[in-house]
Amino acid sequence: MKYSIHIFSAHVINQQAWDACVSKHSNGLIYAQYDYLDRICDHWSGLVIGEYEAIIPLPWRRKYGFRYYYIPPFIQQLGFIGDTSLLKLLHEELIQKIRSYAWYGDLHFNFSNHLLASELHCKNRTNFIIDLNKDYLDIYKDYHSDLKQLLLKIPEGSFQYSKQQSIPDTIRNYQQQYASRMPHLSLEDYERLNELCRFYATRGDCIIRSALKPDGTILSDTLLLKDQRRIYHLLNTTFPEGRETHSNPWLLDQIFREYHNRDLLFDFEGSDLPGVKNFYKKFGGHVQPYFHYRRNIWH
Structure with missing residues (x-):
């Protein structure tokens, strides 16, 4: 033909x-x-x-x-x-x-x-994915041992899992924390991203989750987009205090608890940066270049 x-x-x-x-x-x-x-x-x-x-x-x-x-x-x-x-x-x-x-x-x-x-x-180029279509404990058992130990050492009640943060605040946090590392991203790029996320939010496909201190101070947040096959880890921001208290691995673990047993893949969106790559690798995902x-x- x-x-x-x-x-x-x-x-x-x-x-x-x-x-x-x-x-x-x-x-x-x-x-x-x-x-x-x-x-x-x-x-x-x-x-x-x-x-x-x-x-x-x-x-x-x-x-x-x-x-x-x-x-x-x-x-x-x-x-x-x-x-x-x-x-x-x-x-x-x-x-x-x-x-x-x-x-x-x-x-x-x-x-x-x-x-x-x-x-x-x-x-x-490196990318990691996790199959969410299984029980949370089956996802957890693939975590690396040092990640499991880190999560176990976090005292109960250290963080709150929030679904309340806005799209502009989440993008602004990312921009403020990482702009110096990403000089190729312009103000117009962030404005376009805001418009994109607002569009997907009207369809229920923009997800924002945050790790907060008990007093409401934000430590880490992530912005996710979703289609019928994947959840995409589009933006992830951790503030200095969050890095010290390990709020970000806790936040991702909470997301897997929330979205387990869904017929979806969690797409980490990378990375070839050694520190980020090693962090994502600890969650036991499959490498899909x-x-x-x-x-x-x-x-």
Whole structure:
């Protein structure tokens, strides 16, 4: 069967067909939903195979008149979405299309895109996931022993588990604590994130949880987004006192207690930063890498 392959600007994409493709396939993550892309990306186009049997989102910017790919903030992985048998069938044509649309830049391909990763000499990026569709004790037993000991040493009543914090306050906390580490994030990026989270909140898919002291002082918070397959660990902030009292591992443990026995994966969203990677690893999750493609004149 012959499939058409076209790249369309975002504004002419059939949103309903696009989102149906994302929803249908297990490699369709929340970042690829039309509304997510449209709220976060400077510009994006979509590579469409056939009648939206498969898709590839392509975020881009322009410099000196040339289009280049870029990795938008708060989007971990995109890439080919659809039945991977189509990827095997069409990968040479897809690679040609991707290369011809921009001469340089960076893209992140999702966890299922092993063939693209191999052909394009991509680098593996680390991500951890936990299957929440089991009893809490089955999740807990996979924790590393030092994490179990740390949690047991936290005196009962040290923290309150809160669901009351607002989206703007949670984003502001993250920005204030970590802006110096992330100079690439602009004020506009945070404004776009706020708009995105408000949109998902209207659908009940934005979750905020916090660890508070008994007097209500915030120690750690996290902002999560949810689709029908995953909970995404989008933002996580810990204040200095929270680091001293280990409020953040306690907070994540509380989230797993709340969402156990749900047919969902908890997606940590990384990380390759050694300290963050080691912290996430302690929760016993499964490593599910994604792939970093750097486009240049050679590949």
